Amino acid sequence: MEIQFRQPSVLQICDHVYLLNDNDESTGYVVIGNKCAAVIDTMIGLVDVKAEVQKLTDLPVICINTHGHIDHIGGNWSFEQAYINPADLSLAEESLSTPQMKEAIQKLGIRFPDFLPIDDEQIFDLGGLELQAFYLPGHTAGEIVLLDREDRILFTGDGVIEQIWMQLPESLPLKMQIKSMQHIQHLRTEYDMILTGHSRGLEAAELFDELLAAAIDLENGNTANDIAYQWFGGICKAHPYGREPRRIVYQG
Numbered sequence: 001m002e003i004q005f006r007q008p009s010v011l012q013i014c015d016h017v018y019l020l021n022d023n024d025e026s027t028g029y030v031v032i033g034n035k036c037a038a039v040i041d042t043m044i045g046l047v048d049v050k051a052e053v054q055k056l057t058d059l060p061v062i063c064i065n066t067h068g069h070i071d072h073i074g075g076n077w078s079f080e081q082a083y084i085n086p087a088d089l090s091l092a093e094e095s096l097s098t099p100q101m102k103e104a105i106q107k108l109g110i111r112f113p114d115f116l117p118i119d120d121e122q123i124f125d126l127g128g129l130e131l132q133a134f135y136l137p138g139h140t141a142g143e144i145v146l147l148d149r150e151d152r153i154l155f156t157g158d159g160v161i162e163q164i165w166m167q168l169p170e171s172l173p174l175k176m177q178i179k180s181m182q183h184i185q186h187l188r189t190e191y192d193m194i195l196t197g198h199s200r201g202l203e204a205a206e207l208f209d210e211l212l213a214a215a216i217d218l219e220n221g222n223t224a225n226d227i228a229y230q231w232f233g234g235i236c237k238a239h240p241y242g243r244e245p246r247r248i249v250y251q252g
Ligand SMILES: [Zn+2]
Pocket: 067, 069, 139, 158
């Protein structure tokens, strides 16, 4: 099977932030300071992310992963180094070792970067704006979120998203997700909007509150309204919550 690279659609979110949408499958972000830029997540691997960033800025670029799933680290190959929480290092290596990935890597002649560790509360200084990482173990053991205080945006990967996406073998118990969210709840006054690993645009920060309330509700055993849900791993139960849709327009 021939592998075709894809062109992402690019949406400017605000002065410093661009959203890269790969075929509505996953999303990456470019955050541009005045001395360097950061890519947050690189989608499934069929986009030359670094080349896309170079259309937006001449500044040096760092690559930061929110977690180790393939639809977030797949495009890391266009970078020399990429940051990841060490708790997801083995998951990232596993994601890159499937027969399909091995075949793609060989056919495309690409190589994956060295992974650099992210510390909890680590600050990435982009010049004029910072991204601060916070651990959020739950969806995976090494999930992180990144806070851009300048633009009042929280980048959440799959850690805070429109579903309680916790049914994977590598996901931690639901009570860990609740504990992790409560641990960063004090940040809630510092952002108004959320960009997830699958957003099409800005989402209201209330997503955080609604997900946390729903996770607590589920942990308390309130499953009467849960519904069967088909996903690529089969059928599981979904716990409906919140409002639809939450997307909002950035006002500058
Ligand atoms: Zn994920």
